[in-house]
Amino acid sequence: MTKNYVHATENPLTPAHEDYLKAIYLLAADGEPVSNSALAQHMGFAAASATNMVKKLAELHLVTHEPYRGVELTDMGRQVALEVLRHHRLIELFLHETLDMSWDRVHEEADKLEHVISEAMEDAMAAVLGNPTIDPHGDPIPSKEGHIDKTPGFLLTSAPIGETLRLIRVLTQDPDRLCYLGSLGLYPDTPVILRERAPFNGPLLLEVQGQPHALAFEMAEQLQVVVTEPTPA
């Protein structure tokens, strides 16, 4: 009488597995299958390395892989990816809040810590932080059950002129860029007014806390905003 191990998904996943799954999740934001080259490029590895790992992930039923077509997460794979992402973003917020680490440093740290923290530590962080739903960059933190809010809003590059906006999410994780944005006061929740948009994808003129700032188009593409509705009385 052989035991049924179909669901006995004991977790032999290495950091490498987790990193690939996370990458596939992030690249597949549009729902499309992820190409091997996109995956390899995101990971900073050779294409052959990605192919190799994708085959392993497929054997573990974490992704489906139609050769030459792309990779997609299975429900199980998505679950793992979301858990890693939860770790990552919880850690970012935790480091920012309790260790006062600046938002440009927490990503790199979280990239290493996300693979080694225990369930108990995950829960303890969430509890201390009050079950937060967004991290210091405005990225949504998946719930323990794997639910994740879709961020509302649109890119600053397509925002209306003159209206009061609220910055809700910064997409880049590049430390230098984050440093720069921070020096302009451009953190999530900051009110912003778009004053001018230069043509040909030129710089944008912003007003942040009364100060005018010119911002490169490419930088503005990293900023997600909503229109602030007039505060109800």
Place this chain on the structure above:
Amino acid sequence: MTKNYVHATENPLTPAHEDYLKAIYLLAADGEPVSNSALAQHMGFAAASATNMVKKLAELHLVTHEPYRGVELTDMGRQVALEVLRHHRLIELFLHETLDMSWDRVHEEADKLEHVISEAMEDAMAAVLGNPTIDPHGDPIPSKEGHIDKTPGFLLTSAPIGETLRLIRVLTQDPDRLCYLGSLGLYPDTPVILRERAPFNGPLLLEVQGQPHALAFEMAEQLQVVVTEPTPA
């Protein structure tokens, strides 16, 4: 004009290297060279694996290794071991203080985290904790410069009867034992009176916060105490 790389100790050390160095440091408490078998046993690996790593560490000038005699840390190796130990114990205290994790859980967590935290995070933890010098088990935390206090006191098994003692250090890291000791209120800094010592390495009768407790000899060997001097007026 070739550059002098003698001190250019760029850090290609893996968690495995760090774990071995830490183990050698802890096993060599008496200053004696550490035998291969002791090292392997401590690591939970086969003897051949230890030999293998010791050879690598010797090539990196982190240990000296006289074949069939044992391993000793070089100054450089000790420096690395102390840094890892600093990470470990800072993390234990940090998790205990800021995440309210019980002292029986922090060791395992720290064993993984110690290899991945950045210098910045180490410094931030130390700052938030007020540059602490002991962890939740009473183990001394090495300073950033690699100084480490020698813990004073002696084992409870050789403490005088009837005097008021203070528990200053718990040597075991075993979660179950720590849990048990915690249930008796036996945390560092707790006052304790040794009332009786049964012969033939039998149990000890303790008084902890007014409560009598019988403690196995082997458990008492894990407890380091000092005699409390009468509080000066």
Place this chain on the structure above:
DNA sequence: CATAATTTTTAGTCATGGCTAAAAATTGTA
């Protein structure tokens, strides 16, 4: 539609760091 360009996969290499089994050196004992 055939060929060129691109992407993906396969094949095979390498370092890491475990392992076992056997050989060698050391230590203990008769």
Place this chain on the structure above:
DNA sequence: TACAATTTTTAGCCATGACTAAAAATTATG
């Protein structure tokens, strides 16, 4: 001192997960 027991080392295996180079499949173009 000789031989047995133990410890250490050597030799060689294996999985992981990167790599390069070459083959195969797909897509684009003349």
